Amino acid sequence: MEYMIPGNLVVAVMIFAIGAIGIMWRRDAITIFMCIELMFNAANLGFITLAQSLGKPEGVAVFLFVITIAAAEAAVGLALFIKIFDDRENIEAEKLDLLKR
Amino acid sequence: MTTAQLYLNCLPILPEIILSAVICLVVLLDMFVPLGRSRVVCGLVAFAGTIVALQVVINPPVAVEAALGGTFGGMITMDGLSQFFRMLFLGGAAITIVFTLGSVETIHYRQGEFLSLILGATLGACLLVASNNFLMFFLSLETLSLCSYVLAAYIKHQRLSAEAGLKYLLYGAVASGVMVFGISYFYGMTGTVQINGVINSVMIASSMPGFNVVPFLLATVLVLAGLGFKMAMVPFQSWAPDVYQGAPTPVTAFLSVVSKGAGFAALLRVTLPFFATNATVANATAGLAGMAHLPVLFAILAVATMTFGNLVALRQTDVKRLLAYSSIAHAGFLLMGMSVFQPDSARAIMFYFFMYFVMNLGAFWVVIVVINRIGGSDLAHFRGLAYRNWKLAAAMFIFLISLTGIPPTAGFVAKLILFKVVISAGISAMQGAVMTPASWFYFGLAIVGVINSAISLVYYMKIMRAMAFERSDDSSRLDLNWVEAGYAMAFAAATVGLLYFEPIANLVNQL
Amino acid sequence: MEYLHPYIPILMIVVLAAAFAVVTIIASALIGPHRPGRVKALPYESGMVPFHEANIRLPIKFYVVALLFLLFDVETVLILTWAIAFRAPGAPMPGFQGYAFLVMLFFMIILVIGLLYEWRKGALKWT
Numbered sequence: 001m002e003y004m005i006p007g008n009l010v011v012a013v014m015i016f017a018i019g020a021i022g023i024m025w026r027r028d029a030i031t032i033f034m035c036i037e038l039m040f041n042a043a044n045l046g047f048i049t050l051a052q053s054l055g056k057p058e059g060v061a062v063f064l065f066v067i068t069i070a071a072a073e074a075a076v077g078l079a080l081f082i083k084i085f086d087d088r089e090n091i092e093a094e095k096l097d098l099l100k101r
Numbered sequence: 102m103t104t105a106q107l108y109l110n111c112l113p114i115l116p117e118i119i120l121s122a123v124i125c126l127v128v129l130l131d132m133f134v135p136l137g138r139s140r141v142v143c144g145l146v147a148f149a150g151t152i153v154a155l156q157v158v159i160n161p162p163v164a165v166e167a168a169l170g171g172t173f174g175g176m177i178t179m180d181g182l183s184q185f186f187r188m189l190f191l192g193g194a195a196i197t198i199v200f201t202l203g204s205v206e207t208i209h210y211r212q213g214e215f216l217s218l219i220l221g222a223t224l225g226a227c228l229l230v231a232s233n234n235f236l237m238f239f240l241s242l243e244t245l246s247l248c249s250y251v252l253a254a255y256i257k258h259q260r261l262s263a264e265a266g267l268k269y270l271l272y273g274a275v276a277s278g279v280m281v282f283g284i285s286y287f288y289g290m291t292g293t294v295q296i297n298g299v300i301n302s303v304m305i306a307s308s309m310p311g312f313n314v315v316p317f318l319l320a321t322v323l324v325l326a327g328l329g330f331k332m333a334m335v336p337f338q339s340w341a342p343d344v345y346q347g348a349p350t351p352v353t354a355f356l357s358v359v360s361k362g363a364g365f366a367a368l369l370r371v372t373l374p375f376f377a378t379n380a381t382v383a384n385a386t387a388g389l390a391g392m393a394h395l396p397v398l399f400a401i402l403a404v405a406t407m408t409f410g411n412l413v414a415l416r417q418t419d420v421k422r423l424l425a426y427s428s429i430a431h432a433g434f435l436l437m438g439m440s441v442f443q444p445d446s447a448r449a450i451m452f453y454f455f456m457y458f459v460m461n462l463g464a465f466w467v468v469i470v471v472i473n474r475i476g477g478s479d480l481a482h483f484r485g486l487a488y489r490n491w492k493l494a495a496a497m498f499i500f501l502i503s504l505t506g507i508p509p510t511a512g513f514v515a516k517l518i519l520f521k522v523v524i525s526a527g528i529s530a531m532q533g534a535v536m537t538p539a540s541w542f543y544f545g546l547a548i549v550g551v552i553n554s555a556i557s558l559v560y561y562m563k564i565m566r567a568m569a570f571e572r573s574d575d576s577s578r579l580d581l582n583w584v585e586a587g588y589a590m591a592f593a594a595a596t597v598g599l600l601y602f603e604p605i606a607n608l609v610n611q612l
Numbered sequence: 613m614e615y616l617h618p619y620i621p622i623l624m625i626v627v628l629a630a631a632f633a634v635v636t637i638i639a640s641a642l643i644g645p646h647r648p649g650r651v652k653a654l655p656y657e658s659g660m661v662p663f664h665e666a667n668i669r670l671p672i673k674f675y676v677v678a679l680l681f682l683l684f685d686v687e688t689v690l691i692l693t694w695a696i697a698f699r700a701p702g703a704p705m706p707g708f709q710g711y712a713f714l715v716m717l718f719f720m721i722i723l724v725i726g727l728l729y730e731w732r733k734g735a736l737k738w739t
Contacts, residue, residue: 009289016282023275032271039278046285058294059285062236064689066281069243071686073274075679076250080267082675087260104707125725132732 008049016042029084033077040070110172112162113179114231116154116187120224123150124217131213140212144202147216148195151223155191158184175295176234181611182373183231185451186366189458190230193359194223196462200351203584204469206256207349215255219355222248226359230366235284235294238367239277242327245363246273249356253348265347272340276330283323290316300374318394324371331364333429334436335406342413345425350472353421354465357428358458365435365454369447372439376447400440400542404549407433411556420468421478423560424461427504430557431457437550438519440543441526448609449522455605456503456515463592464500467493470585483564484573490581494568496589501561503596506554511599516554523547676735687723691716 015038022035044063051059111118127143127150134142161179172179197219201207207215225244232238250273254266288294291302303317326337333341345353369376375395410430417423435457438450468478470493475482487494503510527543536544581589599605654661694716698709730736 012285019278029267029271033274036271036274036278039275040281043278043281043285046282047288050285050289054289054292056292058236059288062239062284062288062294064693065236065240067689068686069240069277071682072243072247073270073277075682076247077270077274078675078679080250080254080263080270082672083254083257083263084267086672087263104711107707107711121722125722128725128729132729 008045012042012045012049015039015045029081033074033081037070037074040066113172114177114228115162116157116191117224117227119150119154119157120220120227123147123154124220124224126150127213127217127220131211131217136211140202140208143213143216144198147220148198151191151195151198151220155188155195158187158191175297176237177228177231178233179231182366182369182447182451184611185608186230186362187227189362189455190223190226190359193355193362193458193462194219197351197355197359199588200354200466200469203473203588204349204351205473206469207351215252218248218252218255222252222355223359226363226366229363230370232370233296235287235296235299238296238370239281239284242280242331242363242367243277245360246277246331249273249352249360252352252355253344255352256349261347262349265344268347269340269344272337273330276327276337279323280327283320283326286316286320286323290320296371297374300371304374314394321395325368328364328368328371329402332361332368332432332436333364333406334402334432335409335429338406338409338429338432341429342417342422342425345428346419346422350421350465350469350478353425354462354469357424357461357465361428361432362454362458365432365450368439369450372442373447375442376444396440396442397542399436400546403433403436403440404546405433406430406436407550407553409433411553411560414560415556417560418480419478420471420480420483420564423480423564424464424468427557427560428461430553431461431504433553434516434519434550437523437546440546441522443522443526446522446526449519451609452602452605453515453519455609456511456599456602459592459599460500460503460510460512460596463496463589463596464504466588466592467497467500470581470589473585474579474581480563480567481573483567484571485576486568486579488572488576490579492586493579493581493589496593497568498565499593499596501565505558505561507558509597509600511596511602514600514602516550520547520550523550673738680730680735683726684723690719 019035019038019042022038023032026032026035044066047059047063047066051057051063123146127147130143130146131139161184198216201212201215201219222245225241225246225248228241229238229245232241250266250270253269254263256262284294287299291299293299293302307314307317325334329335329337330340345356348356372395407430410426410428410433414423414426414430417426435450435453438446438453440446471482471486472478483497486497499510503512506512506516523543524547527540527547530537530539530543694712698712
């Protein structure tokens, strides 16, 4: 199955690009956050693909920890979203302008 | 390797283990000590734990050289760099704990959570500078970041604080996502996540003919995005002013010192092998074929960062926000040292950072006192401070001229040493008395730095003018308690006293 | 692009599926009769009258429970891999399992402190 590996990397780059474009275009903070998770998962896909093709297990270890970190980040993020939503009934990133001068 | 050696691995990270234990202890204490006493009890335990950890860093149980090979299979490395920055981070944490106890912004909450988050962020920073493995590197960076997000949003009833936290989280998560992707590129190119392994492979590959520099530069830029976010470097700086303004002031002080320091420490850790190569713009092609881009890249980033920070700071009216832009500008000055890859320039960066540490914490303490007593951090709240309490105003005056880099202060020495590195790189690039493009480059960089210092004087002057030449409506005398006055005096004394910089220079030279 | 050839059938299925969907929608819009009415616009054409907004708010407690679950769920990733490695043949040295056990013990202690904290803060209470 050697020939499948570069294909996975292409998919990883595509997922990363989708995430990056989504961050720039979307206004909703939750959608932005989902795009960030896409970026993490693109890196994850890269790591496990490379671990398989290089025959070195470090990539899998990194993948496991990146998943954990992404979950922790989502937990902190969701808590903040709930807090902000309570406050102003929407979480559109562009309306967070109290601090802009 | 025997089992005993497995357990001995834990000795070099003893300070971190102590910190983790103190975090658990503080969380437990916060749950079971009644609300009235929890503030003092948790504060004391956290402070004492940090001091013990600091003590262990200063007098390590194993000699630093013995642990150089790295522990935990080379994941952690203990050298002069990690010793120096761990000392700074733990010191910064101890000072932040003291700030927290003295600030009214955080007074209405259970302190245990807040303190354990500060200690957690410090733990991340300490491990970050010691990590020699991209997995460890990423994990500790995220420990630092996640704690900082919550800290920035800590004042629950204040909209500004929650908004600052959310912004910090969104920008930070993007930066770390990009960084992980860059790390996966490095892993793919070199087949390892060990930092020194990656750097060695890249250095070997780059000296081969036909080395394709594009994927390497791409991965470097991706990883740099994650670090640049922590350092508030220019394309990734947009979170800094908002977060610095919205977060509680002790947290702002912590972010501007420990978090920014962690970014620089990590950058030094990743680029440390390069500093031994004496690569400058002039001779970069000699030892590091294909990587002549790095000094140029850092010089461009330095110029962009300091110019942006200084120019935008000119029209700020909130002192916290102004200090945020000033800290962006200082990141630019620190990056200036990265344009010369010599052991001296790494030392100059660390030296500069030490001085920045002292004077910036001092300035933020004055802001905390003003918020405590006058009720805000706007420029208007600083009006006539010199008449209301001349000691506080004098301390602020000292910090501000030190941040500018005017002579009888620590900031001057720091800038002097940094500029010396850049200018001497320019001189050594000259061929006889003939200027080469490389020497023009370095002299130009130094001149931009000097011009930027001059610009920064303008906005620091704004605060000084408000303190000395403007009158506030309320001109009653401001009585400070001994803690508030004492810290301001102590930091001011340190800022002037560090003109005698011999001990710090010795400390840095151990690297 | 040699390595991509196993994906070509998948790609063809995706294209066919998308084309079928698009063609069906366009065809029904072109051919079908249009007689819109108020009753027809209701979500349930067949009788049930809608009585309130469809997108209601769920109580915020669900989110808190989801958050807590998320964290403890992900710890399983680490514990499972640890468990697989624990009994794997070829341990690096004789006393390795004891060491690994101690490491996991500390991890669990930290988790239990987290659980205690949630409990004490009342995050696990439903009312």
